[in-house]
Amino acid sequence: MRHLIQSPLNRAWLILIGLTLLTTAIAESGVLTTASIALISLLVIIKGRLIIREYMDMKTAHPALYWSLIGYMVLFSAAMLVVAAI
Incomplete structure (x- = not known):
């Protein structure tokens, strides 16, 4: 089990x-308010940043490319x- 969390990719996974x-738990709770949608959006940004850094290996990419993906x-x-x- 220890080897699962030693690798940065496994940890990210x-x-x-x-x-x-x-x-999923928030979305399936049945109560979608603006606050819950904001929380889901924040989690999407965190997940996207993790994917960009670890799986797309943008840690060493040009900062403009990295930040344009985050900005998107x-x-x-x-x-x-x-x-x-609305």
């Missing part, structure tokens, strides 16, 4: 599973919040 389960996720999440508030 376990974190992604946990965040996905949390997102933040912009998309903000758009979802605006649509949910």
